Amino acid sequence: MKIIYALFAAAFAALAIVPFAAPWLQFVLTIAIAKGFAAVGVALLLRAGLISIGHAMFYAAGAYTAAFIVLWSGISDLFVLLIASTLVTAAIGALVGAYLVRYRAIFFAMLNLAVSMVFFALLSKLYGITGGTDGLRVPVPTVLGTTLTKAGFDIVLFYVALALMAIIAGLGVQFLKSPLGHAVGAIHTNEVRLEYLGVSAWSVLLIAYTISAALAGLGGAIAAVSIGHVLPEYAYWTESGHLVLTAVLGGIGGVAGPFIGSIFLEIVHTVAVGVAHNAWNLIMGATLLLVIFFLPQGLYGLVTKSADKTSSAKLGENKS
Amino acid sequence: MLDMALPLIMDALANAALIFFVAVGLTLVFSVQRILNVAHGSFYSIGAYIAASMGLWLISAGLNPWLSFPALLLSAALVAMVLGPLVERTLIRWTYGRHEAIQILVTFGLFLILEDLQRLVFGVRSIYQDTPMALLGVTEIGGIFYLNYQLLLIVLALAVLFGMRFLIKHTRLGRLLVAVVADREVSLAMGINTDRAFVLAFTLGVFLAALGGALATPTTGVAPGLGAETMVLAFAVAAIGGLGQIEGAAVASIIVAGAKVLAVYYAPAFDTVAPFLVMLAVLLVRPNGLFGTATTRKI
Amino acid sequence: MSQPLLKAESLTIAFAGIKAADNVSLEIEKGEFLAIIGPNGSGKTTFLNLCTGYIRPVSGEVYLEGEPITGWAPRRIARQGIARAFQIPQLFTDQTVRSNLLLGIASRQGVWDGLKPLARRRYQEEADELLELLGLSAHADAIAGTLPEGLRKLADITLALALKPRLLLLDEPTSGVSALERFSIMETLMNAMRTKGLTALFVEHDMEIVERYADRVLVWNSGSILAQGKPAEVLQDPRVVETVVGVA
Numbered sequence: 001m002k003i004i005y006a007l008f009a010a011a012f013a014a015l016a017i018v019p020f021a022a023p024w025l026q027f028v029l030t031i032a033i034a035k036g037f038a039a040v041g042v043a044l045l046l047r048a049g050l051i052s053i054g055h056a057m058f059y060a061a062g063a064y065t066a067a068f069i070v071l072w073s074g075i076s077d078l079f080v081l082l083i084a085s086t087l088v089t090a091a092i093g094a095l096v097g098a099y100l101v102r103y104r105a106i107f108f109a110m111l112n113l114a115v116s117m118v119f120f121a122l123l124s125k126l127y128g129i130t131g132g133t134d135g136l137r138v139p140v141p142t143v144l145g146t147t148l149t150k151a152g153f154d155i156v157l158f159y160v161a162l163a164l165m166a167i168i169a170g171l172g173v174q175f176l177k178s179p180l181g182h183a184v185g186a187i188h189t190n191e192v193r194l195e196y197l198g199v200s201a202w203s204v205l206l207i208a209y210t211i212s213a214a215l216a217g218l219g220g221a222i223a224a225v226s227i228g229h230v231l232p233e234y235a236y237w238t239e240s241g242h243l244v245l246t247a248v249l250g251g252i253g254g255v256a257g258p259f260i261g262s263i264f265l266e267i268v269h270t271v272a273v274g275v276a277h278n279a280w281n282l283i284m285g286a287t288l289l290l291v292i293f294f295l296p297q298g299l300y301g302l303v304t305k306s307a308d309k310t311s312s313a314k315l316g317e318n319k320s
Numbered sequence: 321m322l323d324m325a326l327p328l329i330m331d332a333l334a335n336a337a338l339i340f341f342v343a344v345g346l347t348l349v350f351s352v353q354r355i356l357n358v359a360h361g362s363f364y365s366i367g368a369y370i371a372a373s374m375g376l377w378l379i380s381a382g383l384n385p386w387l388s389f390p391a392l393l394l395s396a397a398l399v400a401m402v403l404g405p406l407v408e409r410t411l412i413r414w415t416y417g418r419h420e421a422i423q424i425l426v427t428f429g430l431f432l433i434l435e436d437l438q439r440l441v442f443g444v445r446s447i448y449q450d451t452p453m454a455l456l457g458v459t460e461i462g463g464i465f466y467l468n469y470q471l472l473l474i475v476l477a478l479a480v481l482f483g484m485r486f487l488i489k490h491t492r493l494g495r496l497l498v499a500v501v502a503d504r505e506v507s508l509a510m511g512i513n514t515d516r517a518f519v520l521a522f523t524l525g526v527f528l529a530a531l532g533g534a535l536a537t538p539t540t541g542v543a544p545g546l547g548a549e550t551m552v553l554a555f556a557v558a559a560i561g562g563l564g565q566i567e568g569a570a571v572a573s574i575i576v577a578g579a580k581v582l583a584v585y586y587a588p589a590f591d592t593v594a595p596f597l598v599m600l601a602v603l604l605v606r607p608n609g610l611f612g613t614a615t616t617r618k619i
Numbered sequence: 620m621s622q623p624l625l626k627a628e629s630l631t632i633a634f635a636g637i638k639a640a641d642n643v644s645l646e647i648e649k650g651e652f653l654a655i656i657g658p659n660g661s662g663k664t665t666f667l668n669l670c671t672g673y674i675r676p677v678s679g680e681v682y683l684e685g686e687p688i689t690g691w692a693p694r695r696i697a698r699q700g701i702a703r704a705f706q707i708p709q710l711f712t713d714q715t716v717r718s719n720l721l722l723g724i725a726s727r728q729g730v731w732d733g734l735k736p737l738a739r740r741r742y743q744e745e746a747d748e749l750l751e752l753l754g755l756s757a758h759a760d761a762i763a764g765t766l767p768e769g770l771r772k773l774a775d776i777t778l779a780l781a782l783k784p785r786l787l788l789l790d791e792p793t794s795g796v797s798a799l800e801r802f803s804i805m806e807t808l809m810n811a812m813r814t815k816g817l818t819a820l821f822v823e824h825d826m827e828i829v830e831r832y833a834d835r836v837l838v839w840n841s842g843s844i845l846a847q848g849k850p851a852e853v854l855q856d857p858r859v860v861e862t863v864v865g866v867a
Contacts, residue, residue: 010492041506046421049419050421051420051421051424051425053358053424053428088447095451099604103607106356106420106424106563107603107607109356109420109424110356110555110559110603111600111603113552113555113594114555114556114559114594114599114600114603115550115600117592117593117596118596118597118600119588121450121592121593121596122593124592125589125590125592126589152550178365219369236548237548237551237552238548241358241428241431241432242537244421244424244425244428245425245428245429248425278436278439278440278444279436279440280436281432281433281435282432282433282435282440283430283438284432285429285430285431285432285433286433286437287433288425288428288429288432289411289426289429289433292422292425292426292429293414
């Protein structure tokens with residue numbers, strides 16, 4: 001396991017010098033990390049055996065919350081925006097989750113899809129509030145009272161995102177080892193037994209769902225201030241599909257997986273976009289199929305191949 | 321009042337017919353294979369592209385424009401015969417008995433691939449081909465004009481509904497499918513060729529989706545994103561009717577189309593929300609849909 | 620304080636018109652090891668399902684030390700101290716046996732701790748003690764799903780014990796294992812029961828096991844109690860011999 005930590009430290013150091021070594025990657029990586037947060041959220045639910053094809057709605061909710069706060073209240077501090085967006089999205093997640101986590105399997109998938117489509121349609125139709133299909137422009141936030149240029153802000157945002165990624169990854173690792181983290185996995189392997197241990201699967205899932213929504217909201221808020229523009233398309237169902245894809249590609253075994261998946265995808269996308277603009281989805285679809293067929297633990301599974309079996313989760317194992 | 325309501329009802333029914341074709345295919349595949357096929361909407365848009373292209377070719381080749389009617393059917397059959405067995409034999413088969421998350425992801429991968437293949441083959445511009453609708457013209461009843469093509473759609477949808485009923489109740493293939501749906505292990509033990517049942521059911525599902533797409537071309541243009549849009553709509557209809565319920569899909573099509581048309585006329589901001597609001601409302605009360613049945617787990 | 624640990628009063632439930640419990644009343648005293656026998660489909664497992672809240676009776680009440688628990692959800696009943704082991708072992712099959720137990724132990728306080736590790740010392744020690752008691756120490760680090768049936772049954776029972784229950788319900792603890800293994804499972808189990816001073820109700824179809832281990836036996840037939848009493852007496856009862864023993 002020591003080698004893995006060394007690898008992570010090296011990867012983190014490499015990411016930290018990106019603004020100087022490869023400035024063109026800075027924006028790409030900020031977005032990759034933002035989407036990585038959402039993918040971690042999706043992965044958490046996948047560990048419980050639940051697939052959500054609607055999580056992009058929380059990504060969009062975080063993004064629009066950030067936009068609304070700036071546009072309505074005039075408060076534009078980066079940290080206030082990130083915290084408030086995360087909390088608001090967590091609240092929305094708890095509300096939606098309270099209804100949805102009673103369902104399993106395809107019913108859960110379908111209901112998430114339905115809610116997200118309602119959300120998407122409202123975002124695109126309520127012109128007066130959401131700006132409709134044009135979306136909303138988000139001005140450059142201030143940082144702790146300091147007004148920065150867009151370029152300066154982007155560098156700060158990159159490091160904030162990087163730091164948040166490290167914090168979330170650390171907390172995530174602890175969470176997965178904790179009783180609650182185990183209970184989430186137990187819902188997948190044997191929900192009946194969990195209930196017979198006196199544990200309410202509904203409550204466990206509601207917490208997991210709320211956390212996953214909050215993570216997606218945080219990612220959305222980062223994306224909103226990074227891109228400076230929020231659009232209804234953030235919530236479209238294909239985006240939700242991409243989040244699941246990212247999580248599975250990276251691997252749902254650990255917290256690192258979804259981030260690895262997200263960074264990998266965004267970089268390859270940036271490189272490939274010039275070469276094969278109209279074939280990007282095709283490449284991604286084919287990659288997804290290859291990963292599912294040949295690499296059930298995702299890219300992260302390559303790193304931890306020798307690690308102990310108990311901590312690695314394969315998608316769709318032990319259907320019972 | 322009636323002269324205002326009648327065109328609305330016609331609009332709704334014609335819309336319902338188009339949604340029904342694709343939703344019933346989705347529900348059929350679900351009931352036989354137990355798979356929620358996220359790529360189902362792509363078969364619809366591929367059917368639409370092929371039909372529109374074929375129609376345009378017919379016109380440009382100077383052939384009899386009435387040939388565009390059989391061309392609609394032919395393109396759906398073509399899509400089904402090529403893609404149905406190919407996709408089922410390779411991808412779908414692999415997912416049988418696996419976790420729903422895997423099944424959904426595999427079909428999502430397929431969806432992504434098919435979306436880009438359509439872009440590469442048909443380009444990103446919208447294609448429009450309304451010869452069949454123009455040929456059929458309109459009928460005037462009591463001072464109101466009706467598009468004959470809409471009537472044709474409704475008749476065809478009814479034909480599909482009763483055809484499916486007949487197929488399932490009175491044919492060998494139908495009994496085969498019912499047996500497979502009822503109990504896969506038992507059917508296997510009884511020597512029923514489930515492989516064949518799966519290929520046939522899936523191909524029929526693809527055909528129905530492609531037929532919906534082909535029949536929709538005269539009423540609307542075909543452009544990228546159509547498959548994704550149709551997918552969620554078919555999803556909503558299938559869920560409202562109860563996954564696996566053919567009559568349920570028919571009723572749900574009418575409900576969804578009705579809600580949509582009402583929204584268009586009275587609250588245009590909500591036309592795209594309507595189907596999903598209905599879906600949420602129905603599933604809130606009946607999680608298995610209007611006509612679905614619940615299953616419980618034994619310990 | 621002489622009230623029974625569990626009391627069922629006039630329980631009735633039917634499936635598709637067939638009565639699985641027809642006005643059944645019974646009591647379980649503290650410290651006793653009560654066996655329920657009866658032909659297949661007579662409603663034995665249904666009675667366990669009723670006691671644990673998996674299904675609700677049409678009428679009747681279940682009391683745990685005088686407190687009515689009828690119609691409560693399984694998790695609430697489990698928290699009140701009725702633990703259940705299953706006929707088909709219900710384990711977290713992708714986890715080690717120890718990890719299964721740790722979750723069981725942690726669940727007594729609820730599992731709401733999302734930061735400190737599940738594998739903390741206090742839980743570890745308790746798990747090790749249970750593993751030792753049930754003779755599973757050698758298999759502590761095996762993935763639960765990979766164990767042979769007999770060990771999985773033991774692990775399943777151990778997981779129920781991790782709840783420190785007031786009453787343990789066992790659904791055919793020795794079914795699906797070899798004749799030889801049966802007695803070793805029962806010996807281990809009885810030893811654990813005595814050590815912990817537990818009360819247990821177990822559904823069983825093996826008469827030899829019932830005769831040897833049960834304090835009291837209750838014969839179930841078509842949803843009602845045909846006979847009850849000391850195993851030696853009840854198993855000689857001609858009616859019992861006809862309906863149960865003869866078949867088994």
